[in-house]
Amino acid sequence: MTRWLTRFRVTLGSALAALVLWLALREWPTWIAGASIAACGELLRLWAAGHLEKSREVTTSGPYRFTRHPLYAGSTLIGIGLAVASASFVVAAIIGLYLGLTLSAARRSEEAHLREKFGDAYDAYAENRAAPMGRRFSWARALRNREHHTIAGLVAGFALLALFPFTRLVHIVTAPVTYLWRSYQVVVWNRRPAR
Numbered sequence: 001m002t003r004w005l006t007r008f009r010v011t012l013g014s015a016l017a018a019l020v021l022w023l024a025l026r027e028w029p030t031w032i033a034g035a036s037i038a039a040c041g042e043l044l045r046l047w048a049a050g051h052l053e054k055s056r057e058v059t060t061s062g063p064y065r066f067t068r069h070p071l072y073a074g075s076t077l078i079g080i081g082l083a084v085a086s087a088s089f090v091v092a093a094i095i096g097l098y099l100g101l102t103l104s105a106a107r108r109s110e111e112a113h114l115r116e117k118f119g120d121a122y123d124a125y126a127e128n129r130a131a132p133m134g135r136r137f138s139w140a141r142a143l144r145n146r147e148h149h150t151i152a153g154l155v156a157g158f159a160l161l162a163l164f165p166f167t168r169l170v171h172i173v174t175a176p177v178t179y180l181w182r183s184y185q186v187v188v189w190n191r192r193p194a195r
Helices: 002-023 028-049 070-086 089-118 120-126 139-144 147-163 177-181
Strands: none
Touching: 002 070, 002 089, 002 147, 028 070, 028 139, 028 147, 070 089, 070 147, 089 120, 139 147
8 A cells, every 4th residue: 555655646646636626615814824834835845856866865955954854844834735725624634634644655665765775874864863965955956856846736726726716616617707706605596486
């Protein structure tokens, strides 16, 4: 199960994102707060990606001086931000379950791989005995680590959540776009009996 979750966590996350967007109850104050939290998470991920040399070394610069998994910590903040923005306890539960399962599986898999590949160097890092590197942040490194994909997904997800209050998504097919800016209303169906 760990291997499967590690391998398909992005695909599973994309499928769950559609469900999360459908269940979300967007309100502007929670959307703004959630977007701010998610932006902090992405900044942490970007900082980490600008220092990481995947499978080439045990990175000990940037945020890796403070935590072994800053990318996962950033992803967790993004998830918390999405849960807050959605204003839904159901969405928060789905996100929490997804992050708990997939990130713990990925962490176990990654640590096993790094121990196998780097041996004592990784053990020293895990035990806080490794000396920190003096390397600077690199945009080229962040691009090599494909962090721009995460940024694009984050921006697209929050844009969809902002543009389409999903309680009204059904109406976009039948109503003009201006319908999206109307204030919220309760729809009550009062059918008259057939004569």
